[in-house]
Amino acid sequence: MPLVTLNDVLPQGREKGYAVGAYDFMSITMMLGIMDAAEETKTPIILQFPDVPAMAELDVLAPAMLAAAKKSSVPVVVHLDHGKSFDVVKKCVAAGFSSVMIDASTEPYEENARLTKAVVDYCKPLGIPVEGELGHVGQGSEYDLGGYQYTDPDQAVDFVKATGISALAVAIGNAHGEYKGDPVINYEILKAIVDRVSIPLVLHGGSGISDADFNKIIKHGVSKINIFTELALEARARLSKIRPEGLSVFSVEAAIREGFKSRTISKIKLFGTESI
Numbered sequence: 001m002p003l004v005t006l007n008d009v010l011p012q013g014r015e016k017g018y019a020v021g022a023y024d025f026m027s028i029t030m031m032l033g034i035m036d037a038a039e040e041t042k043t044p045i046i047l048q049f050p051d052v053p054a055m056a057e058l059d060v061l062a063p064a065m066l067a068a069a070k071k072s073s074v075p076v077v078v079h080l081d082h083g084k085s086f087d088v089v090k091k092c093v094a095a096g097f098s099s100v101m102i103d104a105s106t107e108p109y110e111e112n113a114r115l116t117k118a119v120v121d122y123c124k125p126l127g128i129p130v131e132g133e134l135g136h137v138g139q140g141s142e143y144d145l146g147g148y149q150y151t152d153p154d155q156a157v158d159f160v161k162a163t164g165i166s167a168l169a170v171a172i173g174n175a176h177g178e179y180k181g182d183p184v185i186n187y188e189i190l191k192a193i194v195d196r197v198s199i200p201l202v203l204h205g206g207s208g209i210s211d212a213d214f215n216k217i218i219k220h221g222v223s224k225i226n227i228f229t230e231l232a233l234e235a236r237a238r239l240s241k242i243r244p245e246g247l248s249v250f251s252v253e254a255a256i257r258e259g260f261k262s263r264t265i266s267k268i269k270l271f272g273t274e275s276i
């Protein structure tokens with residue numbers, strides 16, 4: 001299958017009632033586990049590389065992502081997750097990514113809109129869709145709804161119009177990493193955003209959200225869901241079962257690949273892309 005973009009797989013999600021899973025990785029083994037899951041379930045997938053220290057290996061990992069997409073029998077989006085600067089976006093575009101996210105959500109609104117629009121202006125002529133974030137999806141380890149920065153539905157309308165983004169990451173009670181306590185999704189805010197914004201919505205911090213909440217979130221119209229922590233925890237659970245006498249680089253690699261694969265499959269089944 002050819003490499004595809006967010007615009008190829010997301011826009012039908014809201015109407016058809018599915019969300020495409022977007023899975024982060026930081027090593028080739030993790031990536032292979034995610035690709036195994038996509039192949040086994042024959043479902044489109046978003047393979048995403050986050051702007052973290054592993055980005056230093058972009059020149060090695062990007063060709064691996066593109067090769068995996070090319071070899072795959074399913075549509076694959078090669079996406080930058082949480083690009084923090086214009087510079088990193090340019091690097092990923094030059095490396096052949098088919099979609100990018102620019103995250104300036106910690107900046108004041110005007111600066112977030114300015115930088116996001118600049119990235120859209122750069123990417124649009126190249127046919128590369130851009131995901132932006134409004135409100136701020138913080139860390140689950142600091143989860144506290146008291147100071148939570150929800151996406152403002154009215155501001156979201158302005159943001160989408162001002163920037164020309166193709167997908168909007170929303171903050172509706174979701175957070176990255178492991179949640180301190182249980183996540184509480186604010187469906188009133190989600191509904192208000194869905195009613196006003198027609199482009200695909202993205203939920204970050206999907207790990208730890210219950211299956212019932214996911215069903216409801218997708219029914220409300222979220223079309224892309226980001227997952228990493230759950231895959232990492234599943235891999236860790238498998239690593240912890242390796243007995244000292246069985247410990248080797250081979251058993252470690254296999255546990256990571258299997259962990260990423262199995263948890264990705266369970267998410268694909270939950271998110272409804274298996275039937276499309």
Ligand SMILES: [Zn+2]
Pocket residue numbers: 082137176204205226
């Ligand atoms: Zn995120």
